[in-house]
Amino acid sequence: MTDKDASSDAERQCRIAEIMQYSCVPKKNEFGHHTVHCVPIPRLFRICPDRPAVEVTRVLNVDLTTGEVELPRALGQKLPNGKAWRDVTRYDTSIEDP
Secondary structure, eight states, rough: OOOOHHHHHHHHHHHHEEEEEEEEEEEEEETOEEEEEEEEEEEEEOOOOOOOOOOTTSSSEOTTTTTTOOOOHHHHHEEEEEEEEGOOOOOOOOOOOO
């Protein structure tokens, strides 16, 4: 088995997963009552074994009428490298009083 065969096997084991995220804004109606207006934001991720999930929402072609997702042929070349959460550098952004 060549490296190319191994990578294509790994690609076949990948799957696309969707989460629905909502962006909500409180609004006051004409009667002075508060309501919350939410807009759905679908997000798509490629999940492969032994690799971090990578968001692919921007590189996929989605038919908005049917919901059908089309994968570009060279999907792997268009994606950024992902990191496992344990490898992400976190910075303290809290503001402390002097």
